[in-house]
Amino acid sequence: MELITQENLEKTRKWLRAIFFIGMILFILLVISIIGFVAYGKLTGPPPLAVPQTTIYYAYDGETIIGKSVQNGENRYWMPLSEISENVINATIAIEDRKFYDHFGFDIKRIFGAVIADLKAMAKVQGASTITQQYARNLFLEHDKTWKRKIEEALYTIRLETNYSKDEILEGYLNTIYYGHGAYGIEAAANYYFNKHASELDLHEAAMLAGIPKAPSYYSPFANEQKAKTRQKIVLQSMAQSGMITEAEANEAFEKPIEYNNDKKMATKKIAPYFQDAVKTALRDIVKLDERTIELGGLRVYTTLDPEAQEKAETHIKNIINPESEIEVALMAMEPHTGKVRALVGGRDYEKSPFNRVTQAERMPGSTFKPFLYYTALAHGFTPSTVMRSEPMTFTYDEGRAVYRPDNFNNYYANDFITMAQALALSDNIYAVKTHMFLGIEKLIETAKLLGITSELDAVPSLALGTSTVKMIDMVKAYGTIANGGVRVNPVFIEKVENHKGEVIYEYKSEHEQILDPALAFVTAHLMTGMFDTKLNSYTSVTGQSIANKLTRLYAGKSGTTTTDSWMIGFTPQLVTGVWIGYDRDKTLDIVAERAYAKRIWADFMEDVLQNKPFIPFKAPKGTVPVYIDPTNGLLATSGCKNARLTYYVEGTEPTEYCTVHLPNHADEHKEEKPGNEENADKTWFDKLFNWW
Known part of the structure; x- marks a missing residue:
């Protein structure tokens, strides 16, 4: 009995000893762990305590546009x-x-x-x-x-x-x-x-x-x-x-009864809400900040927004578009020499639809795509005086397996030769597709991509007429590059970003990259002034005639219309603005007044914003030559050419032959040979033949 008790006591002592040592080891490990954790905390230092205050956004003039109490609601x-x-x-x-x-x-x-x-x-x-x-x-x-x-x-x-x-x-x-x-x-x-x-x-x-x-x-x-x-x-x-x-x-x-705040609705983004979204995208993509830092970082973001220009854009849109209409709108205004975006409207009502039609939507640009085509043509030997016939015709492509038959607006055709200057001003589709096919379909795609069009473009004849969908921000950027003499311009939404300590963590720095020939870019821009010049009227009126009487300075631009989209993009040396009108869903622009909204908004906005700005002319670069030509045939004008128009050419490509159609002796000679009404008809035929020759 004693032996059994002694053995049990010995076992108990061993277990207690083991438990003691294990406990001591665990205690030492615990102390070491605590010391280690404390040491880790001290060595790694304090983490930053969160937001000192809400992120504040400033307009270009230093005024607060979002902050103090409002940021994204x-x-x-x-x-x-x-x-x-x-x-x-x-x-x-x-x-x-x-x-x-x-x-x-x-x-x-x-x-x-x-x-x-x-x-x-x-x-x-x-x-x-x-x-x-x-x-x-x-x-x-x-x-x-x-x-x-x-x-x-x-x-x-x-x-x-x-x-x-x-x-x-x-x-x-x-x-x-x-x-x-x-x-x-x-x-x-x-x-x-x-x-x-x-x-x-x-x-x-x-x-x-x-x-x-x-x-x-x-x-x-x-x-x-x-x-x-x-x-x-x-x-x-x-x-x-x-x-x-x-x-x-x-x-x-x-x-105890609780008295809640009656105005329960949070203050929402009232100032340029679509612009604010574009700024946040830039903070993510360009400044490389994560969502939480943007929301909780206590940043100071200095934007490029001009509140006065923004207000004018929204006002003209509201005044022109029928309030009962479901039609949507997009507008973007940018300085072509800096890329700084001064106004942006991505839709008519942000609360109903925050979808940004400037930066997110892809729509068919229609004829606003043509300036890219004609720059390409100029780079391959065309000039503003290059003539081609405008008449109904069918084009074959894809090695003869497919055909395409474009139409002019309202089926109006010159059935005669017209110049490139007229083709762009009148928005002649036949001339455009002929040029596109002559150059080779890939050439236009190369130019569009060079100018910053990011959307996929179809290599088809109709691309010349803007049938591939694009983003407005890309189109305004491309026009801005042309306006900037061929120096690449990218839209800029942010000037500078400071963290909550006031340290500058990002600052915009401009870059100079010449991607287009400056002489060709200027000639293209000057060709684009033709849409407002009635001297280029021919078988139909120039496309900007309906708003030309509103304009008080020289603009370059191009409009474009498809069954579902209406565009107007144009610029001066100070500002380039694009306007798009259309429906979000598959609904066509059947009302004539709706198709005119884009031009009217663009004209009113540009005139209003530039009202007190100096008249700055387009400056011709070296390698360009201005000459007066007869708009109907592209030849050098004489004293008899009453509608002579100043046109710019790349040096060495300007016409050398004078127009003889309007010379007095030319007219008298034909009066003697062909008196009477029949001879007048012959004169018209002869003039056409002479113009062709």
């Missing part, structure tokens, strides 16, 4: 803990983390309790995150539920606890937590729900707000007041259990 303020109501602080601690001031960032008891509860329910039913952990989560760029993110969150929690005081952590948490409806932080929430400052919140209001962050879309009183009141009661009971208030105070607060 989201409100954010940063308030010191001393300016936050004690009711809010107590309510938040009571419902979120009662031992906040006692733990080191992790509440071990809560963690084990949550694990047991989850195991019993076989589901995620209870959370154990402390305020520090939640704040660490708010500092992350993403909220995905991967193990990598959880580990990083834990390390962030350690860094917060080892480098900041509890009050600093609580302050950061209260200023970054989401309270629903776009309100980030307690000051924004107090303002939104109660039209108060965070320092003015009473107990019943504080308890209501403290309950929202658990599930803002579920516990917001504006989403479901009954559920919000139930949650408020839980918060008040937690405060009572924690000894922060009495049971009587909790009941009194629960029964």
Whole structure:
């Protein structure tokens, strides 16, 4: 009996000894781990505390266009803990983390309790995150539920606890937590729900707000007041259990009626909302900032927007388009020499449709594509005086397996020879397709891509007439490059970006890249002035005749119309503007007035914006020659040519032959040979034959 007892005692001693040593090892490992975590936190340093204030956007003149209280419908303020109501602080601690001031960032008891509860329910039913952990989560760029993110969150929690005081952590948490409806932080929430400052919140209001962050879309009183009141009661009971208030105070607060802010609608993006979206895209794509930094970074973004030009654009659109119409619009105005976008309208109503028709939509540009074709033609030996016949005809392509028969507008044809200058001014489709086929279909695609057209272009005869869809931003960019003498221009939305410390993290720097021949670019631009010049009228009127009487300075431009789209893009040396009109869905422009909207908006906007600007002429570069020609045949004008028009040519390509059609002796000679009406008819035939010769 003694032997058995002695053996048991020996075994017990061994087990106790083993447990002691294992415990000592675990204790040492725990101490080492704690020291390691503290050392990690100190060595890696403090993580940046989140947003000092909302990101503010400035117009080009320094005026605030978005900020202080508004950003994408989201409100954010940063308030010191001393300016936050004690009711809010107590309510938040009571419902979120009662031992906040006692733990080191992790509440071990809560963690084990949550694990047991989850195991019993076989589901995620209870959370154990402390305020520090939640704040660490708010500092992350993403909220995905991967193990990598959880580990990083834990390390962030350690860094917060080892480098900041509890009050600093609580302050950061209260200023970054989401309270629903776009309100980030307690000051924004107090303002939104109660039209108060965070320092003015009473107990019943504080308890209501403290309950929202658990599930803002579920516990917001504006989403479901009954559920919000139930949650408020839980918060008040937690405060009572924690000894922060009495049971009587909790009941009194629960029964107290809440007066909500009557103007519950958050301030939305009223100033150039589509422009704002384009700025955010640029912050992502060009400045390389992530979404969370853009939203929570406390940035100062200096944009290129001209609020006055923006207002004028929106006003002219509103004045011209029938308010009952479902038709949509896009407008973009940009400085051709800098690329700075001064106005942008991506649709008629941002709240109904935030889809940006300037930067996102792809539509058929119609004849606004023709300047790219004629630049290509000039680069391959054509001149403004090159003549071809305008008459109905059929083109074969794809090695003879396909045919294409273009039509002119209203089926009007010259049935005669016209010059390139006339072809562009009159928007003659036959001349355009002939030129396209003569050059080779790929040539136009090469030029369009060089100019910055990013959409896929079909290698077909109809491409000359703009049948492949493109983005407006690309079209305005391409026109801007032509206006800029062939120097590449890219749309610029942001001048400079500063972080919350005032440090410049991005600044726009212009680049000079000559992608077009400057002489050819200028000749193309001057050809584009012809759409407003009635001297080029022929078998039909120039396409800009309906708005020519509105214009007080020299413009270059081109309009374009398809069954579903109407465009007008034009420029002066100071500004290039594009306007598109059409329906979002497959609906045609059947009303004549609708097809005229684009030109009218463009003309009124350009004249209004440039009203007090100096008259700056198009400056001809070296290698160009101005000569007066007869518009009907492209030959050098004589004193008898009453409609002589100044036209620019690349040096060495200007015409050398004089027009003889309007010489007095030429007319008298034919009067003697062919008197009477019949001879006048012969004269017309002879003139046509002579022009052709």
